[in-house]
Amino acid sequence: MKPLDGIRVLDLSRVLAGPWCTQLLADLGADVIKIERPGQGDDTRHWGPPWHGDGEERVAAYFLACNRGKRSAAIDLASEEGAEQVRALADRSDVVVENFKVGALRRYGLDAATLRARNPRLVYASITGFGQDGPRAGQAGYDFMIQGQAGLMSITGLPDEVENGGPLRAGVAVVDLFTGMYTASAILAALVRRGTTGEGATIDSALFDCGLALLANQASNYLVSGQSPPRQGNTHPNLVPYQPFACADKPLIIAVGNDRQFASLATLLGNGEWITDPRYATNAARIAHRAELVAAIEAVTRTRPAAHWYEACERAGIPAGPINSIAQALADPQAAHRAMLREMEGYRLLGSPVRLDGHRLDTDRPPPLLGEHTTEVLAALALDQRT
Known part of the structure; x- marks a missing residue:
């Protein structure tokens, strides 16, 4: 029933x-x-x-x-x-x-x-x-x-x-x-x-x-700050890093939602010093230094294909995923399951x-x-x- x-x-x-x-x-x-x-x-x-x-x-x-x-x-x-x-x-x-x-x-x-x-x-x-x-x-x-x-x-x-x-x-x-x-x-x-x-x-x-x-969080951002949020493409107004990153062949989305996940990403990318760097140690700091951090991450991700970083992020518990076409999304094993x-x-x-x-x-x-x-x-x- x-x-x-x-x-x-x-x-x-x-x-x-x-x-x-x-x-x-x-x-x-x-x-x-x-x-x-x-x-x-x-x-x-x-x-x-x-x-x-x-x-x-x-x-x-x-x-x-x-x-x-x-x-x-x-x-x-x-x-x-x-x-x-x-x-x-x-x-x-x-x-x-x-x-x-x-x-x-x-x-x-x-x-x-x-x-x-x-x-x-x-x-x-x-x-x-x-x-x-x-x-x-x-x-x-x-x-x-x-x-x-x-x-x-x-x-x-x-x-x-x-x-x-x-x-x-x-x-x-x-x-x-x-x-x-x-x-x-x-x-x-x-x-x-x-x-x-x-x-x-x-x-x-x-x-x-x-x-x-x-408008959800974006309207709330305006109501708290008095500033209308700008268009910023594929980046996030409240989180960094949270966007596609260029790899050797195609982009990969990496979506870090907290400091623990960022520490895992820094370690994975061979830059463990970022964990205590005052520019990157907290999400607020990462937002303030968005451009330089994104450039530093891409300097590493560009060295390997997206599939390499996707699998590595999965093993490390870092949210990541490809930008699929509709055909690819529907062919995903999870969609079939x-x-x-x-x-x-x-x-x-x-x-x-x-x-x-x-x-x-x-x-x-x-x-x-x-x-x-x-x-x-x-x-x-x-x-x-x-x-």
């Missing part, structure tokens, strides 16, 4: 943040019904190449990344019949997730107030760019623009004065993904509370809020990282074809309404 067995989720969301949230709920055992526009479906079905399949069953790889474990029902919310079908499904659901613009679902009677009045136990989660209130509530929000607006890009990339310097977005849509995770956490908390009170909840998730939350690559009904997908009591919580249902389950969903609804 999975933790969310018996929980029904009505997924009115599309693109990434909402679908990422509901995919996690599906992995945890929920029955997720994804409502899609007939003939069109989720926008990401068409965000290719690359594509999986051919003809009418062709779907973009992007869609596959965030929709496993769900049933798809093609229902037109803009029609009165379709809106009533979705309202009836919400009456029999535990959770609704949507990411329409603020107020857009009110015209169809699918807003939180309407659906929770019909079903007080319903947990209704809305995901928007800027939240349900405030001066920007009516604005649309997309991951890229929020990475910029929330400050994440101000600390990602190289300094302006460096060649090819300037702000960069993260290589995946981190704001969307974290918003999905935060929303899923809020849903789970609301379901736990409902078990005590019997009442559902209305959840207001904003990409902008989550983007600010992701943890079964992070799934094959199901012709699809090759990543699996869930969540494990409980030694078992991975993952679905065996592949991403659905558009409208694949419309008939069974509506037939079950008709049966429920008769009984």
